[in-house]
Amino acid sequence: MAQRKNGRGHRNHRAAVATPGSPSTTASRTLHSVTPAGDVHTVVVPEASIWGRRRVLLLNSTYEPLTALPLRRAVIMLMCGKADVVHDDPVGPVIHSATRSISAPTVIRLRTFVRVPYRARIPMTRAALMHRDRFRCAYCGAKADTVDHVVPRSRGGGHSWENCVAACSACNHRKADKLLSELGWSLHTTPLPPKGQHWRLLSSVKELDPAWVRYLGEGAA
Incomplete structure (x- = not known):
C-alpha cells in the first residue's frame, strides 16, 4: 500500500x-x-x-x-x-x-499511565445533572425530563449545580417562577456539584453502555 x-x-x-x-x-x-x-x-x-x-x-x-x-x-x-x-x-x-x-x-x-490535568469544578451539563439526580424529579420523585432552577432566574437564581435540579414536566410547569417557600415544597437533598474525574465523562455522555457502569462510580448507577 x-x-x-x-x-x-x-x-x-x-x-x-x-x-x-x-x-x-x-x-x-x-x-x-x-x-x-x-x-x-x-x-x-x-x-x-x-x-x-x-x-x-x-x-x-x-x-x-x-x-x-x-x-x-x-x-x-x-x-x-x-x-x-x-x-x-x-x-x-x-x-x-x-x-x-x-x-x-x-x-x-x-497500557501506559497518562497524567490528567486536575480540574476542581465539573462543568454542569444537562446530561451530568440528570446523572447526578438519577433521572428523578427533585420534587416528586417521578421520572425527570427537564431541568429546573430552584430559585428562578427571573428572581435572581443562578445557572449552577447548587441551584439546578432534575424535574418532571408537571412539577416544572406548576412551580413556574415561584419559590419553594411560596408553594410549601422542599428538596429531599441539597443540590451540590459532583466530585470525581468520571463526572467529566458523564457530562458529555447521555446514554451509557451497561459495561461502563462499574468504572464510573455511583453517579452512573
Whole structure:
C-alpha cells in the first residue's frame, strides 16, 4: 500500500477507510493504519454504520475513566498495541485483520499511565445533572425530563449545580417562577456539584453502555 506523507515528509498515522462504492465497502469497510514503526495494519469491519454509533470507554492504566472514544479510534489503539480490551460485546460485530479477529470492544485500557490535568469544578451539563439526580424529579420523585432552577432566574437564581435540579414536566410547569417557600415544597437533598474525574465523562455522555457502569462510580448507577 502506498503510504501518504504530510508536508514534512513523515508518514500519516491517521486511519483511512476505503472509499464508498469500492468492492470492500459493499458489505464491509477496510481500515488501514500505520504504526510509528512503519508497520501497516489492515482490518475489515462489517456494517460501516457502527463507526458513527458506537462509543468505547477508555480507561487509564489505573482503571480511571478518561473519555468515550469512537469505535474507529479504539480499534486503532488496540491494533497499535497502545491499549488492551477490558470488555467486549459478545453479540456485537467481529472485526477481522490478517492475524486476528476481535469482537467490537466496549471498554479498553491504556497500557501506559497518562497524567490528567486536575480540574476542581465539573462543568454542569444537562446530561451530568440528570446523572447526578438519577433521572428523578427533585420534587416528586417521578421520572425527570427537564431541568429546573430552584430559585428562578427571573428572581435572581443562578445557572449552577447548587441551584439546578432534575424535574418532571408537571412539577416544572406548576412551580413556574415561584419559590419553594411560596408553594410549601422542599428538596429531599441539597443540590451540590459532583466530585470525581468520571463526572467529566458523564457530562458529555447521555446514554451509557451497561459495561461502563462499574468504572464510573455511583453517579452512573
